[in-house]
Each structure stands twice: as structure tokens, then as C-alpha cells.
Amino acid sequence: MRPRLLHHDRDLAFDGAPASRKRRAPEVPHSARVLAQDLELDTLVAAMARGDPFVGDVCERILLDPLVDPASIRYRQQVLRDCLAHPDVVRQLYALASSSIERARKVSWGFMPRRPEAIVRHSHDVFHTFLASFRLLRRLADEHAEHFAAPGFTAFFATIRRELDDAFLAEVEQHLHELRFEEGVWSSARLGSGNRGSDYVLRRPARPDLSAWARLWRWWRRPSRNGVTTLTYRLHPRDEVGLRALSEVRDRALEGFANVLAQATDHVLGYFHALRAETAFYVGCLNLSERLRELGATTCMPEPRAWQEGARAGAGLFDPCLTLRVGHPVVDNDLAADGAGLVIITGANQGGKTTFLRSVGLAQLMMQSGLFVAARSYRASAATGVFTHFKREEDATMTSGKLDEELARMSLIADALTPGSLLLLNESFAATNEREGSEIARQIVQAVTEAGAQVCFVTHLTDFARDRFERDRRTTRFLRAERQPDGTRTFKLRAGAPERTSHGVDLYLTIFDGDDASAGPAAQDGAATTKAEQTGSTK
Amino acid sequence: MADGENVTGPSVLHHEADVPRAREREQARERAEAPACFGDLHLDQVIATITKGRDAYRLRPFFHVPLADADAVAYRHEVFRDLADEALRAHVEAFAGAMRSLRECSAQAGVLRDANQRRRLRLDAASTYCTAVTRLARALHHAELHSRGLRRLASYLRVYVASDPFTALQAETARIGRQLDAVRYDLTLYPDRVAVRKGTDGADDGAGVGRTFARFAEQPTAPRAAAVPPSFAMNMVESAILERLTRLYPEVFVDLETFAERHGDYLDPTVTAFDREVQFYLAYLDYMARFEDAGLGFCFPAVSSDKAVRVTGAFDAALAHALLEEGGMVVCNDFHLSGEERIFLVTGANQGGKTTFARMVGQVHFLASLGCPVPASRAEVCLFDELLTHFEKVEDLDLLRGKLQDELLRLHELLERATPRSILIVNEVFASTTADDARYLGRRVLNRLLKLGLVGVWVTFVEELASFDPRIVSVVSTVDPANALRRTFKLLRRPADGHAHALAIAKAHRLTYDELRSRLRS
Structure with missing residues (x-):
């Protein structure tokens, strides 16, 4: 599920996401820097940015990485025509993507934790903000899809309505509940090298929506009452070394799960980063078009x-x-x-x-x-x-x-x-x-x-x-x-x-x-x- | 077998029946400096490259002791030839890898606090040892071996792995290991306590989230969560969990506890010696492979009984190694002495x-004396009692008089030590004095060398020295006949011709300027 508003078959090579900046931000070639300088591209980019440095950055990179195939150019021209006809929707999409990223960043103060238990807590809060964004995105798609004609936009809105359907939103809510681990972390393990616990596997304790009576019944039938020996190790509440050691064990038990969560977070964030970058370009086009019109200049679609x-x-x-x-x-x-x-x-x-x-x-x-x-x-x-x-x-x-x-x-x-x-x-x-x-x-x-x-x-x-x-x-x-x-x-x-x-x-x-x-x-x-x-x- | 009466089995490095004495000799050199010629011949670089990454084996001493007789050289050649077989070599490498992880395991065990963990590591080390030795014994048994060294080892190991102490060790490590592997347990982790139970099997219930969000997945991202602390040691909660497991599974852990008492020092000295000594061969074979990939061959040198030297396609291994790293071209050279001929005058x-x-001649001889293949396509060399070198030392250039004196003193000292069986390599001496002096001194010293009858290389700018005695062979560094500025790095047997090249170097600089201009105009 990708926006695909700039290329019909691939993502923008740069979307400003922290992960992808490291992995795949293409170096602007020397010749392109020279070109930008000689053509005084800064002036054009500044008008497109209209004070938003991210918009400027994306627009400059796109200008310096031109399309070669006329059909791809026409694909963007069609999207741009829709944008010029509905500037508000495009600006809303850009704002939605930006604020989704911003809210996720605020949850972690800009840091992504590395400890599994912290990732689980963090993911819970991030998914909470995502859920709001998903709902808003769905509403925009439901309201405006029919007014857009470009193949790029038609596919974009159709994907949102298909993938972010009600069933998906309900599933996300369910996961949000499980992520609180209200009944402790249940895990199975075996002895690994040096007798350390290894191959931790997360187990679901019980259905969390059980009624109070069902919970009581389960407590009554708990393993320790049924011939299964349970040996408990309890720490003094002020034993900080012990509590830290216990949290390390929880980390080991949650490691695999935390990776799944972190990956899901990355993927969702990746979508919003891509959406932000792709709409940023069209926002830049709108800014430039409006400014040139103010100055009385005539432009055309080539x-x-x-x-x-x-x-x-x-x-x-x-x-x-x-x-x-x-x-x-x-x-x-x-x-x-x-x-x-x-x-x-x-x-x-x-x-x-x-x-x-x-x-x-x-x-x-x-x-x-x-x-x-x-x-x-x-x-x-x-x-x-x-x-x-x-x-x-x-x-x-x-x-x-x-x-x-x-x-x-x-x-x-x-x-x-x-x-x-x-x-x-x-x-x-x-x-x-x-x-x-x-x-x-x-x-x-x-x-x-x-x-x-x-x-x-x-x-x-x-x-x-x-x-x-x-x-x-x-x-x-x-x-x-x-x-x-x-x-x-x-x-x-x-x-x-x-x-x-x-x-x-x-x-x-x-x-x-x-x-x-x-x-x-x-x-x-x-x-x-x-x-x-x-x-x-x-x- | 390892019952004290015959602690030392065969060695792959030493052909003598009395292996312990050979090893003692080596150990005497272990702390000693490298031979004096190493710096001059760049053998220090060669050996450093060969032994790089194998510091734990302390291989350098093996490279410091030349062999005295042709049979000792042949003994090592045989082992080299056997180990050239890829399959056998892979077995030996696997054995070495297992022995390394065994040592790491034991080192870890030494620093751990938790007794249950320590015992497990000792068990794992023993199990690694048993597997490694059994596999090696089987591989050697099935391999077609020609070397005396490896055949002796094969028969030693055949007896060893069948011995009672070894089979008992093997059986018990396997049994306890199986029991530990079968231990499963369930944990419930609360903020302040952990409950431990005997375990059940089941699927991972944490995967559902991944499936929900899979629609956003474009490409897999690197795992980010890192729970395992860098140390191998367990924390107090892990220890507590393990302690509870010993109560849930008492029969398994009692066996583990008594294992270490029953099996103390089980390592066989012949096996550990082989582990170290075979690295001499593996390191050298790895080193050769780097050159062979670039088309530069090594060969097994024949050892001549008289002082005949006949080497073709030789190269300076240290220089060639550096050139290959930069992608440069390596030039090979030939050299030979026959009949009365003793000295190369370059x-x-x-x-x-x-x-x-000069370095190349020295390297070929020294490496040959170690029983190693040499960097040449064909080689016949003579063994020596000592390889003596004297290379110009640039740093003393300001003390001209002192330098000449130094040189003469040093040469005198070398000649005192030299015997007819020595090899002497002298590079650019008397450069600090007048040409007349250099001619005179050169002639005097060369006469003494000829009288001794040793094999030598003498690099000099005094061309007249090349022709005053039939026992001296003139070797000349040549230039491309079509272009006097281009050096070929080929050295040929021919009379010294007395070309001046200093002017040509200046011309070469002008040429690059022209190149620049023509490039600007194109």
C-alpha cells in the first residue's frame, strides 16, 4: 500500500523518513548541483516551498531527478491538473501526513527505543495515534474520491478505501488492547547455550474480553492448583538491581514480538512519509502556480x-x-x-x-x-x-x-x-x-x-x-x-x-x-x- | 593412550623421532627476535601477512628456524601436498574451528559466577572436543594420505579415539547434553515476580500484529530490538529461574554437577600440538592462494646437494602482495648459478x-629452508646454515666517514660468521665513498667471499666489479628497448653496460606535462 502519486510504479527515491534517509537517500550528483546553481533553481524552489523547508527539499530533488519517459510525465501532469482543481484536498492530505509523523515522533520525543519492553510500550502509544490518522484518511477518501479523475488519484483513493476498511480498524483496536499486557507476559522457553534461556515464544494468556466470572474461574483453575508445580521468584519492591534483571528477562521474552511491532511501526510510518513527500511536491506546484498567477505571468502544461x-x-x-x-x-x-x-x-x-x-x-x-x-x-x-x-x-x-x-x-x-x-x-x-x-x-x-x-x-x-x-x-x-x-x-x-x-x-x-x-x-x-x-x- | 607413558605422539612439523627435543629448540627461539635478515629481506612483512589473524597460535617461531637437511624439508613438503587436497583441508579447518570455540567456551566458563552455567559450558567444551577429534580421526582415516606426518597422526588418533577414557567422555557428554536440550519451561513475567513451570509446546501468539499491518509492508526493515546484553553471564533473575529449573528437573542437573569432577583435564597433548602446528601449513596455503588467484605460482623447491641454484619465474612476495592489493603488475625474474658460479653481481x-x-633471492632461499613452497614457477636451491644480509642504512647519511666505517665493520662481522654453507646478500655498500674506493673495497671483499665459496648476491653501482672473476655472474636491470624511460623490472644475465638514467627521469617528468596539454586540447 503506497501513495504512488509521483510514479505509477514506484516510490519516490527520497521521502525524508529517518530510516530511509540512511538506507537509500540518493546523493545529488555533482552535475545536478552545478545545474541548480547555474539555473538559479533556488529562487524557483523558494517560491514552491513558501516557507516550508521540507516542501522545498522535495521539490528540489524532484526537479533535479527529471523523468525521461513522456508517459510518466503525463501521469504527473494529470495528477497536477486534479491538484490545481482541488487545492484544499491536496493540502489536507499533506497536513494529515505531516501531523501523523509529528504525533508519532512526539510519543517518543524523537527517539525510537531499542529495549523490547520499551518498544512494546512505545508501539502501543504510536498505534493509538495511527488509528486516528487511519480514520481521517478514510474520511477524506470517502468524501472526495469521486471528484478526482487522474489515474494516480483514482488508484490512491481506491487503495485507501480497500485497505483501511472497517475490519482493519477493528483489528487495530484489538491489538491496542493486547499490547497493555495486563496479565503479565506469558512465554515459553528452553535452555540454550550456557544454560541461558533461549527460543522465547510469546503465549497469549487468555482472551482479554473475558467476563469477570470467567476470569475468576480461570484463577480457580490456575496451574498451581492443579498439580502443576509453579515456583515463583518474588523481588522486594525496592530491589532495583533485581527489578532491572527481571525487566531484562522480560526483554528477552518480548524481543521477537517487539521486532514485529517495530517493523509494523516502520511500515506505517513509511507510508505516511511517502504520502507526505509525494503531496509535498504538489503543494509546491500549487504554491508556485499561485505566486506566478499573482505576478501576472502566463504558464502552460507542456x-x-x-x-x-x-x-x-x-x-x-x-x-x-x-x-x-x-x-x-x-x-x-x-x-x-x-x-x-x-x-x-x-x-x-x-x-x-x-x-x-x-x-x-x-x-x-x-x-x-x-x-x-x-x-x-x-x-x-x-x-x-x-x-x-x-x-x-x-x-x-x-x-x-x-x-x-x-x-x-x-x-x-x-x-x-x-x-x-x-x-x-x-x-x-x-x-x-x-x-x-x-x-x-x-x-x-x-x-x-x-x-x-x-x-x-x-x-x-x-x-x-x-x-x-x-x-x-x-x-x-x-x-x-x-x-x-x-x-x-x-x-x-x-x-x-x-x-x-x-x-x-x-x-x-x-x-x-x-x-x-x-x-x-x-x-x-x-x-x-x-x-x-x-x-x-x-x- | 594418553596415560603418561607416551605423552607425545607424532608431530606434523618435525620428522625426527625425538619430537620433544625439536620442540624444545623451537621454544628456545620463541621469545627470541626474528633472524637478523628478516628486516632486510622484508621477510618480516611476509611472515606478518602469513600469520595475520592467527596470533593465538604463536606461529612466528615456526618461521624463524631454518631446517638443516633435505629430509626435514621433504617431510614438510609431503604434508603441504596432502593438505593441498580441498576436502582434507576443509576437515582440518573444521577441526581448528572447533578447537577455537572450545577454548572460547573454557575461557568463558572461567569468569562466570553461576555454577550451573559454568558447568554447562564445561560440558559444551567437552562435547565440542569429542566431536572434533572423532571427525578428524575419521577424515584422516578415509583420506588418501602420502605424508609421513599425517599418516603418523592418523594412526595415533585411531588408537586414541578407541581408548576407554575417550569413549567414556564422549558417551557421557552426549547423554547429559540430550537431557538438557529436552528441558522446556513456561514463564509468567509480572512487574515484580516471575512464575516458573515445566513447559509446554505451542505456537507464537505474537505474530498477529505483523499480519494486520502487512498491507503497509513495502520492504523488510532491519530488526531493531536488542535485548541480549553484550555479556554472556546471566543476571540474578535468570540465575533464579535456572535454580528453580534444577528443582523442577533434579535428575538432569545432578548429572551435570558431577560431570566436571569425573572428567578433569581431558585434552590430549598430541591433539593440541597438532591444532597449533597444522596452522603453519594452513596459514601458508592461504597466503599462497592470494597469489595463485592472480596467476602467480608457488612451487616446491628441489634441494641441491652442490651449490647449484636454478630458479625461474620468481618474485618478491612482500612487494607482490602490496602490488596485488593496489592492482599493480608483478614482474617475475629468473636466476641461476651453475658449476663454479657463486655470486650474483647486480x-x-x-x-x-x-x-x-636481492630480496627475492633471499626470500626464495629462506622460505625453501622452512620446508615451504617458494614464490617461483620452478626452483632448485641450496640449504644454508645462516642467511646473512647487509643492506644500506639510509638514516646515517650525514656521517659519511662514520658510515663507511660502519659498513666495513658490519661486513667484517658477517664474514667472521660466514661459513662455506652460508648465503650472503649485500645491497649497495660503499655508496658513500668515491668510485675508486668503492671499486677497491668491493674487489677486496668479493675476493674473500669467493675464497669462502659461499653463495651470494652483491648489488652495486660499480659495474667494473661484474667482470673480474668467472665465478661472478653479472645481472643487469633492464629498460624497454623501444622506450628508454620505461623500466621493465626484468633483470637479465648479461654484461654490465653502463647506461646513465638520471637524465631520463627528468624527461619523464616533462612528458607528463605534455600529456596534460594534449588532454586539454582533445
Whole structure:
């Protein structure tokens, strides 16, 4: 019995349960940490968390562990649509799971005892809180099941109504009574190694619901009155050593039973942990959706495609993190890169190139997590991995050590890169001179695209970009950050051929400063692009 | 059998009729230091690895005493060959395991307060002993044995297990054990008292909860409850329960009480000696297996009557062990002396394996003298009265004059002790003096060695020493002919050729820099 709201066939790999954190919390891979940093995922996660660190943690892990199969993505999208239609129920489920875990934790002050007798006492109290949770869960399912359409939710509610039926609730109550051991612990044993008692087996003394008369009858017929020799060892009530020794023997007699109880507790808690984690993600989605709507941004449910289709196109694509940070809608862009193995983005500094690259990366991660995306419409092939290689601002010096560092990072990516990956390069390999940087870029991009990965490359390496433009316009798309003739930026990207390097012009301008003022930026642009190039680069 | 008139039966380590004297000799060495050559030859590491985890058997002394004659070596080879049989070895290992648990049992019994518990442990120990000895006797009886050592032991045990004291011990431990195993009792545990009754059988009534909550079970979780306190001793309530059981089942516990009085010290000295001595073989076989898994063979060396030495595919066991742990490649080498030849003179590239070669020759000879297989694919070696070594000591480098003096004194001392039957291994002496001095001193000392006629290894940078006498065999550490920077760690019999390699090492460092650059551009 599992929630299965995130995957139709398996649990979330991480649910924050203390036991499972040790056993199976997957390490966030290095490349995913880099990705989160480069895409400024923190901003998105903070909006999803809305002050609940657990929600933030779950959302971040899910965003960084994207789904690959379009059908699995659609499974989550359907669940999410139900959530968006019934936000209250989803928040109630999350609250129920959280409080069940919290109440169980309060019973033991956060510690799970290890001594069997203590486990038995503890389990009694924990089961008591569970019983309340089971009843509440049943009520939620009975009331709301019919309003939910997603296969994930339908199965979820059906399971609760089937497994937490009245018979089950009655059984739990019965066990709660037995766990008090009001008539002492009855046990059978034999002599083990060193004449110690071993193979303790718990015996049920009698049916606890006996009437008073039946109890009296049983007392009258007790073994010691019927020829069975009973030798009793009685301790002085203040003999602390003796009482401790006696409790050790009780521990040995209860050990097997305590393990059964502890396991049952763990299993039930495991369910609530899974429920909490899975609903936490959808609570995060609700939080984000509500916040973006407040800010007036438009989102849509994307169309996930298989990688082979090479789909990547959308309208009104924007960077949600930027929107969340500045608090109002930001410039959006269109993208038409279906079937393109490589997208090269060039153009003016501060022209919105990096923001655009982030919006592509975020849309990919959000789509593959089952989230809506920040766009009016979007379709894309699901990638087997998303990798970023961004210029590191902190070490902007042009030294060989810097290139070394850049290539070391690239080499780490190459270790993890699979065919079907999406690689976002932001001013990579610029830590050397242009010719060498271009050569490195040419070789790496060639190798990566031939290996079947898709590359989006924001670059100033004109040698590389021009070369690509001349040799391969079929599978490469060229975008250029727009700049008005007067130098102002619109932050819009247009299909456009890469400009020629402006070093010569700049140099001329610097050396001949003021001699020929009219040959300014306009001349530069005019020299850079021809009509034919413009048309060749559009789809 | 063990009735005082013939307390010592056969030994698997000693072929002499007079086993006690051989053991005495060994015990004399027990407290003594390892032979002086152990550090230089890294035999200390080898022996430490072999005996690791078997400290209780005090095996090291066995490895400190070289055997004097070929028959003693053959006696141990025979046992090694018999124990190479997996089935027989498993029986011996099982016997050793049982003897270990017997000792643990007895040690436990010594510290327990509760008399009923103490007696039970003594009974269990005796029962373990009887089973172990019977099984071993039966296994040896059915095995096809070729070694004198194990055959002698087999016939000794055959008599022993049929002897009256042993059969009586066996029968009684079994009977009392069966009675104790049949004891069942019921407890009712209240907060302040416990009721004890004779027991009944029945199902576990505690499983119902597990069934109720099974619907939540996704995967089994580790058991968490831990009731058993770390100590083996019983607490006062357990003692009280046990005391009440002695009243409920008096006939069982009276037998147990008198058992210890009737059977005191029942361990047979020959059996216990075998338990210890056979570990020499088991430890060594385990050690060999580690190498054989990696394709590095050991072989039984032949013992030559003259001073012929003919070894192929040998390796330094200590180095190879370290390399295998790191996943490195082990290079094997050959060496042989025939006719008049007596001394290996080793020259060649630095870090090319010269010292390793010297150690290897020493190890092969020493291990052979213990009656053990040696790390080589084929070997013929000579036995020695003493294996003498002198390896350069780096720590005294600042006292140049004192060092040369030290070396000469030390060599003098070694030569005083050396006989024609000794083996002498000298590594890099006179490195602190001028080349002329080194040549002169080397020649003088070598002449004395040749006069003695002992077998030796001399590692030096003075290449001229390699060719001044036909009894000296020149061995050279070689490099890859295609790439002068790559050492092969192969040492070959050939004239010393006088290559300088210091420059090449510097080049090697530049090469790694180029490698780095090419990697950045790919």
C-alpha cells in the first residue's frame, strides 16, 4: 500500500523518513548541483516551498531527478491538473501526513527505543495515534474520491478505501488492547547455550474480553492448583538491581514480538512519509502556480515528446526565476528548434542571452518533473540528462589555469553525458584567445552533437559561430540578441546569423579615436550581416 | 593412550623421532627476535601477512628456524601436498574451528559466577572436543594420505579415539547434553515476580500484529530490538529461574554437577600440538592462494646437494602482495648459478628492481629452508646454515666517514660468521665513498667471499666489479628497448653496460606535462 502519486510504479527515491534517509537517500550528483546553481533553481524552489523547508527539499530533488519517459510525465501532469482543481484536498492530505509523523515522533520525543519492553510500550502509544490518522484518511477518501479523475488519484483513493476498511480498524483496536499486557507476559522457553534461556515464544494468556466470572474461574483453575508445580521468584519492591534483571528477562521474552511491532511501526510510518513527500511536491506546484498567477505571468502544461522526435519549440518562453525575483512579468521569447542538434545564441552583451538559456533549461527541468512551464505554449523532447557549463564569474582572469578549470568541468560533464542529453553552454571556452577557444568549441560541440546530445550554446566565439554558420545551417539554429541601432537592448532574441568579430573595428576606433566619428556602431552592424545570412538562419 | 607413558605422539612439523627435543629448540627461539635478515629481506612483512589473524597460535617461531637437511624439508613438503587436497583441508579447518570455540567456551566458563552455567559450558567444551577429534580421526582415516606426518597422526588418533577414557567422555557428554536440550519451561513475567513451570509446546501468539499491518509492508526493515546484553553471564533473575529449573528437573542437573569432577583435564597433548602446528601449513596455503588467484605460482623447491641454484619465474612476495592489493603488475625474474658460479653481481638502472632482486633471492632461499613452497614457477636451491644480509642504512647519511666505517665493520662481522654453507646478500655498500674506493673495497671483499665459496648476491653501482672473476655472474636491470624511460623490472644475465638514467627521469617528468596539454586540447 503506497501513495504512488509521483510514479505509477514506484516510490519516490527520497521521502525524508529517518530510516530511509540512511538506507537509500540518493546523493545529488555533482552535475545536478552545478545545474541548480547555474539555473538559479533556488529562487524557483523558494517560491514552491513558501516557507516550508521540507516542501522545498522535495521539490528540489524532484526537479533535479527529471523523468525521461513522456508517459510518466503525463501521469504527473494529470495528477497536477486534479491538484490545481482541488487545492484544499491536496493540502489536507499533506497536513494529515505531516501531523501523523509529528504525533508519532512526539510519543517518543524523537527517539525510537531499542529495549523490547520499551518498544512494546512505545508501539502501543504510536498505534493509538495511527488509528486516528487511519480514520481521517478514510474520511477524506470517502468524501472526495469521486471528484478526482487522474489515474494516480483514482488508484490512491481506491487503495485507501480497500485497505483501511472497517475490519482493519477493528483489528487495530484489538491489538491496542493486547499490547497493555495486563496479565503479565506469558512465554515459553528452553535452555540454550550456557544454560541461558533461549527460543522465547510469546503465549497469549487468555482472551482479554473475558467476563469477570470467567476470569475468576480461570484463577480457580490456575496451574498451581492443579498439580502443576509453579515456583515463583518474588523481588522486594525496592530491589532495583533485581527489578532491572527481571525487566531484562522480560526483554528477552518480548524481543521477537517487539521486532514485529517495530517493523509494523516502520511500515506505517513509511507510508505516511511517502504520502507526505509525494503531496509535498504538489503543494509546491500549487504554491508556485499561485505566486506566478499573482505576478501576472502566463504558464502552460507542456507537451512532452520522445527524444527521437527532436522537438523543441515554444512561444512566450520566459525565465520564471527572473519573474519571481523582479516581481513582474519579464520579456519572453519564442523558440523554434525542432530537429536542431545545436542552437547558437550570439549577440550583444546584456542582451538577455543567459536569461534565455536559463529559461530553456528551466522549462526542460519543469516539464520533466511534471510541472507546468513558464511559457504560453511549449513542446519538447524529454532529455536523459540536462547539463550546464556556464562561465564562472568569480575567476574572470584569462589564465591557462582558468581554461584548465573550465575543461576539467567539461570533462566531468563528458563522464556523465549520455546520448539524449541537453547541454547548455554559456560562454564556455572563452578563457583563452578566440582562435584556440573556437577550436576547442568546434571539437567539443562536434563530438557531443555527433554522440546524439543537443547543445544550446551562448557564445562570443565568432570564429566558431561563423564557421558553423557557413558549414551547417540545416541542423543548427542561430539566434541573436537584439540591439537597437542606438545601442539599447530589447532582450528579445531573433533568428539571426552570428556577427563578425568587432575587434578590428574596435581597434580602429580606439586608435583613431575621434578621427572618423561617423563610422560608428552602424557601420559595424552593416558589415556583420548580409541579407542572405539572415534568411539562411531562419527555419 | 594418553596415560603418561607416551605423552607425545607424532608431530606434523618435525620428522625426527625425538619430537620433544625439536620442540624444545623451537621454544628456545620463541621469545627470541626474528633472524637478523628478516628486516632486510622484508621477510618480516611476509611472515606478518602469513600469520595475520592467527596470533593465538604463536606461529612466528615456526618461521624463524631454518631446517638443516633435505629430509626435514621433504617431510614438510609431503604434508603441504596432502593438505593441498580441498576436502582434507576443509576437515582440518573444521577441526581448528572447533578447537577455537572450545577454548572460547573454557575461557568463558572461567569468569562466570553461576555454577550451573559454568558447568554447562564445561560440558559444551567437552562435547565440542569429542566431536572434533572423532571427525578428524575419521577424515584422516578415509583420506588418501602420502605424508609421513599425517599418516603418523592418523594412526595415533585411531588408537586414541578407541581408548576407554575417550569413549567414556564422549558417551557421557552426549547423554547429559540430550537431557538438557529436552528441558522446556513456561514463564509468567509480572512487574515484580516471575512464575516458573515445566513447559509446554505451542505456537507464537505474537505474530498477529505483523499480519494486520502487512498491507503497509513495502520492504523488510532491519530488526531493531536488542535485548541480549553484550555479556554472556546471566543476571540474578535468570540465575533464579535456572535454580528453580534444577528443582523442577533434579535428575538432569545432578548429572551435570558431577560431570566436571569425573572428567578433569581431558585434552590430549598430541591433539593440541597438532591444532597449533597444522596452522603453519594452513596459514601458508592461504597466503599462497592470494597469489595463485592472480596467476602467480608457488612451487616446491628441489634441494641441491652442490651449490647449484636454478630458479625461474620468481618474485618478491612482500612487494607482490602490496602490488596485488593496489592492482599493480608483478614482474617475475629468473636466476641461476651453475658449476663454479657463486655470486650474483647486480648493476643497472636506478629503481629498476635491483634491491627487489636481492630480496627475492633471499626470500626464495629462506622460505625453501622452512620446508615451504617458494614464490617461483620452478626452483632448485641450496640449504644454508645462516642467511646473512647487509643492506644500506639510509638514516646515517650525514656521517659519511662514520658510515663507511660502519659498513666495513658490519661486513667484517658477517664474514667472521660466514661459513662455506652460508648465503650472503649485500645491497649497495660503499655508496658513500668515491668510485675508486668503492671499486677497491668491493674487489677486496668479493675476493674473500669467493675464497669462502659461499653463495651470494652483491648489488652495486660499480659495474667494473661484474667482470673480474668467472665465478661472478653479472645481472643487469633492464629498460624497454623501444622506450628508454620505461623500466621493465626484468633483470637479465648479461654484461654490465653502463647506461646513465638520471637524465631520463627528468624527461619523464616533462612528458607528463605534455600529456596534460594534449588532454586539454582533445
